[in-house]
Structure formats: C-alpha cells, structure tokens
Amino acid sequence: MDDDARTPIYWASSSVSATRMLWDPAVHEHFGERCYLYLITGRRADPTGTLSDDLRRLALSLGITSATAHALFGPYDVLFRFWGTNQSRQRFARGLKASAIQVVTIREFTASDVHYGLTATGAPSAAEISAQIDHIRAAAEAERLKPGAPVDQGVVELLLSRGLAHLIQPSVGVKFYLFLKSQLPETPPLDYTVRELRRTAQAENLQGISIYSGTGFVDLIMKAIAPNYDSLLEIVNSLRVVSKSLHFDPWSLPVADFGKAMMQETLDGVEGELGRALETLLSLEQDSARAELLRREIGSMDRRQMTALSNLAGEIYSRASGSDLERMSETLTACIAKSRKDLNRALSFLTSIEDDLRYFLPRFLAAHLGPRWLDQIRSSNLNLGINSPDALDRFTGSGPDKWTLGLMLRVLSESYVRFEGDLAADLHSIFTEGWRSHIRDIVDLRDEFAHGLLMTSVRARDFGGALGMKVRTMLIASQFQSRLEHHIDLYM
Incomplete structure (x- = not known):
C-alpha cells in the first residue's frame, strides 16, 4: 500500500489515469443490489453522446448513483449499467418512460454473478461483510456527502485488506463489450466458460476484464480493454473462436467515449431504498393519526428490527400490486402495531x-x-x-x-x-x-x-x-x- 498511499483513489472518475475503487459484488448483493445492463437506441442518431449524458442525469435525478453510461459504435447508441435494488430498477423504468428521452430500443440484462477476477481469495462471506457493516456504511455515506472526492486512505486500507473493495489501476486503450448467447436449448454451466474467456483475454493482454452471467437478451457479457484499435479485430476474433467452441453465439460493441464517460461506483444505500418502500406501504394507511402511531412504533425498534422490517417492506413493495399490496400493507402495519384485531381483518x-x-x-x-x-x-x-x-x-x-x-x-x-x-x-x-x-x-x-x-x-x-x-x-x-x-x- 506504500505507493497507493501517495496516490489519490476515487469511487468515481472519468479519467483513465485515475486509480478507482470498486465494491466487491458480494457487498452490493448484501445490500440487496444487483447489476443491471441495458443496450439503448435513441430516436435520433447520437454522434455527440448526448443520450448517454441524458441517461446519466436521469439516473442521478432518480437517486441511482452507481451508474455508467457509455456511448457505443454500432447498432446501439448507449450501454447503460448500474448497481441497484429492484426498486431502483423499477424507478429507472418508470423515470425513463416519463422523461423526455426518446428511446426506440431498450434491451435489459440482469446479472446473477459478476466475475471481476481481481482477487484470488474469493468473495467475502456474509459474516465478514456483517462484521464490517458500520465501516461500509460510513464509506458509502462519505461518498454521498462528497461525491468525487478522494477516498480516505484509512478507509482504502481497511476495505482492501478485508476484500470488501478492489483497486482498478489506470488503463488506456479501447474498451469493448462481448455478448454471448448460448446455442443450446438449456444454458450450460458457466464456470468453465468464464474461466476459458478469462484465460483467452489474459493471453491477449487485455485489462479491466469483467464477466457478467445472468438473464436477459444474452447469457454472458464480457467487458475488457484492448491495447489499441489495431489489435481489437484480432482480439475479438480470438474471443469469438473460443465462444463458438463453447457453443455460444458472440457479438461485440466497442465503446466510443472511454476516457470521457464518468464511471462511478457507490452503494446507494438499501436502507434508503427500503425506507421509501416502507413509506409507500404506510402511505396506504388512510388514518393519519394511526400512520403517525405506526411511525412511532417503528422509531422504537432497534437497528436490527428496523433493518429487517425495511427489507421486508421493500420485498413486498417489489412483488405485490393492487389488492395484494393493500392487503399486505394492512398486514404489515398490523404486525408493527401488534394489533390482533387488525391482523385478523387483514388475514381473513x-x-x-x-x-x-x-x-x-x-x-x-x-x-x-x-x-x-x-x-x-x-x-x-x-x-x-x-x-x-x-x-x-x-x-x-x-x-x-x-x-x-x-x-x-x-x-x-x-x-x-x-x-x-x-x-x-x-x-x-x-x-x-x-x-x-x-x-x-x-x-x-x-x-x-x-x-x-x-x-x-x-x-x-x-x-x-x-x-x-x-x-x-x-x-x-x-x-x-x-x-x-x-x-x-x-x-x-
């Protein structure tokens, strides 16, 4: 860490010469966040990259900060990626639909596993994350209060030593994405595919390798940085050969604004997300006096109870609608108020x-x-x-x-x-x-x-x-x- 101690480290930067830090995917997942990637085409040609800027501004206005929007060469205008909860995803979909941004095509991919390959020790366990939860929250809160500021070196050392975050060293070249769709009726086990892709990418001296497996318009997405445009075609062809040998149909898109687009890594704070979900459920309560009573009951809970309640409220809000949402809101508020009468009515x-x-x-x-x-x-x-x-x-x-x-x-x-x-x-x-x-x-x-x-x-x-x-x-x-x-x- 001696060299790093003299080097400013950031959660967010648009400069390829900056040293950045990423949360381990397990930390995002611990807070109920997943990685979502979208390919988006606008109604008009976008040579200046304004669509990517508009999408990033929209995301920030919706409280989605762990986001990157890249302008692309090819049939799609933007690759938009963010870490967030399911409520974030729903809010982004509603916000995009209500905005002035004119979208012709949008294709979604939800990552179930994210392979950065930045450590040989594996992901931190739930127990290891829980043991450092106050430090994690403090680091996330510091970034929200002073976005774009260098991370405190003590925080850097702590998070890196526990495997909770990883450094991304400065890199130059051509960032590109490889998309793979299985040729088989059922998607084969992906561990071997991920290893072979990474082995090939490393043999081609690629940097910044990330591999996402999940569901959506493809089964796998790989992101990497090639040394230059002259080598890009040969590298992509090598990856295509390996992909086809593994029974995947591959295609690729190069990034047009690498070194200009803001890349940001934050924890938006699942407690804030779920707090909004809990408020939504409480807002269904028509009696304002009772709603205030419920808020006092919640305020009397310890941190463990309140966090679990918020998680539960967020899950209900994301999975229920219509009469089921009203019924479950009534059930949850009856549990908060410890009211047998209300519970009997809600569960009749x-x-x-x-x-x-x-x-x-x-x-x-x-x-x-x-x-x-x-x-x-x-x-x-x-x-x-x-x-x-x-x-x-x-x-x-x-x-x-x-x-x-x-x-x-x-x-x-x-x-x-x-x-x-x-x-x-x-x-x-x-x-x-x-x-x-x-x-x-x-x-x-x-x-x-x-x-x-x-x-x-x-x-x-x-x-x-x-x-x-x-x-x-x-x-x-x-x-x-x-x-x-x-x-x-x-x-x-």
Missing part, C-alpha cells in the same frame, strides 16, 4: 382459501377430465405425501368435500405435472407456480391463524426471522387467493 382471506378451493377444484378438474375425474385423480399415482391412514382414507374413500386444505393444494400442484394439454396450460395461466413449494407453509399459516397463535410471532417482531418468513408466506397465499377469486366465477 386465509379462511376463504379452503372454501373457495373446495368449490373450484372439482369443477375445474371435471371441466378438463370429465365426470369421472375423481377416479382418474385416484388412479394417477399422484405424489401427495400422504403419511397417515386418516388422510389416505380421506383421499380414497371420500370426495373433495372431506379433503383438507393441504390435500387439495397437493392435488392441484400434482396436476401441473401429471396431466398435459389444456388442463396444465390452464393451471399455468390461472396460478403462478411459486406457491407449489410453500404448501406446507400455507397450511401451517392458516392453522396458526385459525387457532389464534400468530400473535406470538407478531409480539416478538422478528421481521428478519420467523415473522418475516410468515409474512412472505402471507404474500404467497394472498396472491394465490387473488388468482383463485378472479377465476372461480368461470366455473359457477
């Missing part, structure tokens, strides 16, 4: 699931399998997880009017895989499949609610543990019930 739908399913299931199956549907169900060797003689007798010796909620849910779940054609297609169109892995959780939740046992978890306010898991199950059950209510009329 749990008692409706069994009755509605008992009406819907036989009519739905009869519509697809005919009047002898029950015989077909019993003879289809369904994996229903029946372990007790009483439950087996309910299934084999009686109709669905005697089936339990768990048994009906398992019959419905098994119908996804045991039957083909219109039946399976209709099930997929009516219900998303997320609930299928939570049948036991839904049944246990309904039973706890029916026996008045949920308040024990609510009083503990363990939003990061047992209560948080129950609230997530409530959301899954709410979404299932909403879909059931929406389609039950078709079978009356």
